[in-house]
Amino acid sequence: MDLKLNQKVELKKQHPCGSKVWTVLRVGMDIKLRCDGCGHELMLPRSKVEKAIKKILSEEDAK
Secondary structure (H helix, E strand, O other): OOOOOOOEEEEOOOOOOOOOEEEEEEOOOEEEEEEOOOOOEEEEEHHHHHHHEEEEOOHHHHO
C-alpha cells in the first residue's frame, strides 16, 4: 500500500471520539496516525495499519 505524508485515510473501526478519518504523520516500518476528530496520535506497525485501512481518501472526500 502506498501511503504518503499528510494523506487522509478512513479506517474500518471508529475511534471512541466518533471519527473514522485519520491523517498520516510518519511513514516507514511504523506508521504514525492522528485522529481528525480529537487529535489523538498513535504509532502502529505498517502491517496492522494496512489491515485497518478501509480506503484512502482523495482531497475532495476529506473536506
